[in-house]
Amino acid sequence: MPEISSPHRKLVKTRIIATVGPACENAEVLRKLIVAGVDVFRLNFAHGSHEWLSGILATIREVAAELKTPVGVLGDLSGPKIRLGEIADGEVYCAEGTMFRFVRAANSGVSTDLTCTYEKLIDDVDPGDRILLADGTVSMLVTAKADDGQSVNCLVAEPGIIRSRQGVNLPGVALSTPSVTEKDEFDLKWALQNRLDFIGLSFVRSAADITHLKQLIEANGSETRPLIVAKIEKTEAIADLKQILEVTDAVMVARGDLGVEAEISRVPILQKDIIRRSNAARIPVITATQMLDSMTTNDLPTRAEVSDVANAVIDGTDAVMLSGETAIGQHPVTCVRMMQKIIDEAEPYVIRTGSGDRLSQEFRRANPITEAVSLGATIVAEDLDADLIVVATESGRTALALSRMRGQVPILAVTHREDTVRRMCLFWGVTSIQSKLVRQSADALLQYVVQWGLENRVLKSGHKIVVVGHTNWLGEGHDLMMVHVVP
Numbered sequence: 001m002p003e004i005s006s007p008h009r010k011l012v013k014t015r016i017i018a019t020v021g022p023a024c025e026n027a028e029v030l031r032k033l034i035v036a037g038v039d040v041f042r043l044n045f046a047h048g049s050h051e052w053l054s055g056i057l058a059t060i061r062e063v064a065a066e067l068k069t070p071v072g073v074l075g076d077l078s079g080p081k082i083r084l085g086e087i088a089d090g091e092v093y094c095a096e097g098t099m100f101r102f103v104r105a106a107n108s109g110v111s112t113d114l115t116c117t118y119e120k121l122i123d124d125v126d127p128g129d130r131i132l133l134a135d136g137t138v139s140m141l142v143t144a145k146a147d148d149g150q151s152v153n154c155l156v157a158e159p160g161i162i163r164s165r166q167g168v169n170l171p172g173v174a175l176s177t178p179s180v181t182e183k184d185e186f187d188l189k190w191a192l193q194n195r196l197d198f199i200g201l202s203f204v205r206s207a208a209d210i211t212h213l214k215q216l217i218e219a220n221g222s223e224t225r226p227l228i229v230a231k232i233e234k235t236e237a238i239a240d241l242k243q244i245l246e247v248t249d250a251v252m253v254a255r256g257d258l259g260v261e262a263e264i265s266r267v268p269i270l271q272k273d274i275i276r277r278s279n280a281a282r283i284p285v286i287t288a289t290q291m292l293d294s295m296t297t298n299d300l301p302t303r304a305e306v307s308d309v310a311n312a313v314i315d316g317t318d319a320v321m322l323s324g325e326t327a328i329g330q331h332p333v334t335c336v337r338m339m340q341k342i343i344d345e346a347e348p349y350v351i352r353t354g355s356g357d358r359l360s361q362e363f364r365r366a367n368p369i370t371e372a373v374s375l376g377a378t379i380v381a382e383d384l385d386a387d388l389i390v391v392a393t394e395s396g397r398t399a400l401a402l403s404r405m406r407g408q409v410p411i412l413a414v415t416h417r418e419d420t421v422r423r424m425c426l427f428w429g430v431t432s433i434q435s436k437l438v439r440q441s442a443d444a445l446l447q448y449v450v451q452w453g454l455e456n457r458v459l460k461s462g463h464k465i466v467v468v469g470h471t472n473w474l475g476e477g478h479d480l481m482m483v484h485v486v487p
Contacts, residue, residue, distance in 0.1 A: 009431065016039055017319050019042040019325075019326055036340060039426070042323075045078050074199075077202055084162065086106075092111060102151060127142050132169040132260055140157060141154060188216060195226075203257070210230055210244060235262050238270060295331055300338075313347060314350060318403075374402045384466070388463070389468065390468070391411065391467075394416070394417060
């Protein structure tokens with residue numbers, strides 16, 4: 001095997017998540033994606049067997065090791081996605097004002113009878129509820145339930161063509177299905193056995209869904225718990241967002257189903273609000289769905305897509321995510337390079353928010369002394385025009401506290417833990433590296449960091465480094481800040 005040349009590490013701010021699929025499953029393309037800027041790969045459990053996913057995961061970790069670059073992996077649980085059953089001839093046109101029925105029994109032989117994968121739909125909906133089909137383009141209004149409880153009548157309000165196996169959305173309907181399905185539990189066990197770094201929970205409705213997932217993870221007896229990403233794609237989740245932010249580790253603005261569940265015109269405002277509230281809660285936030293959708297087939301994005309990505313970055317998102325663009329697109333590497341280019345142009349306009357956080361105690365993720373030192377380090381680094389903030393961390397909490405300040409000075413987080421170095425791949429402004437020297441002393445850490453910085457061309461003689469540490473170097477928390485000048 002030819003020797004792999006590792007490119008110099010770059011100091012990063014906004015992170016890029018790329019979904020893995022047939023377009024990027026081989027080692028060569030995955031390597032190019034990492035070099036282009038991918039920090040986290042997403043494995044979508046709605047597609048692909050565990051055998052295929054195991055091969056992808058092994059390749060990701062092998063390539064990341066060759067490049068000496070930590071890369072996180074997000075396992076995305078499918079959740080209770082509702083789909084239409086089979087339709088005669090594969091599709092049917094729903095004319096405005098016509099009547100359809102959702103029935104329990106399949107193959108009724110009536111062209112206007114529909115079935116779905118969620119048997120309790122008939123029980124959960126009531127007259128007046130909406131049923132949305134074909135990504136929300138077709139809308140039906142429930143008018144009545146049959147006396148025998150075996151069907152519901154629906155009036156077509158917005159016409160269009162519906163096809164077999166398309167998604168079904170029930171906005172505002174309280175579903176009786178659990179947030180974690182049997183398939184999700186099966187996928188979760190695989191994710192825990194393979195030590196994935198993040199678990200995405202689809203169709204979150206309340207904080208109780210996150211708590212339930214944590215209990216399932218704990219019951220599996222895992223040594224370390226992956227960080228949970230709550231996917232906000234239902235209006236119920238928005239109503240319970242404050243409580244969700246108190247229990248989750250990260251959130252995702254999943255604009256696909258969110259744009260169906262809520263009025264599509266509201267999605268940009270909801271996105272901004274979720275990002276703002278996540279920032280205030282010190283929770284990493286991901287913006288996802290159709291960010292560069294036209295690049296699935298085209299070489300260049302639309303101007304609207306470029307503005308969309310740039311505005312998400314300026315608003316304070318920690319990460320932007322690519323789905324079909326990299327999973328099945330024709331130009332996965334070009335797409336990531338374009339995403340990185342847009343990020344680079346937008347990041348200078350991100351506004352530091354740390355000073356305002358001093359008044360908020362509600363969502364502190366680190367102890368008060370660590371929070372204060374993190375704020376002080378950010379202010380001092382900017383005042384001195386420092387080139388790097390360095391923090392030694394075990395869990396990543398202090399790195400996250402520094403990240404939330406949205407300072408202009410890059411953060412280098414050094415940890416001895418393999419799981420922590422990958423989890424920090426989601427934190428804005430944090431470049432993570434792994435070294436056992438972090439547990440020895442401040443001097444050992446500084447020597448290592450300076451050597452690393454010189455080798456990767458991010459430091460040179462005369463540069464200033466602000467170090468966040470502890471007076472008792474192995475103590476919990478951080479109560480020390482010092483400034484070092486590279487000789």
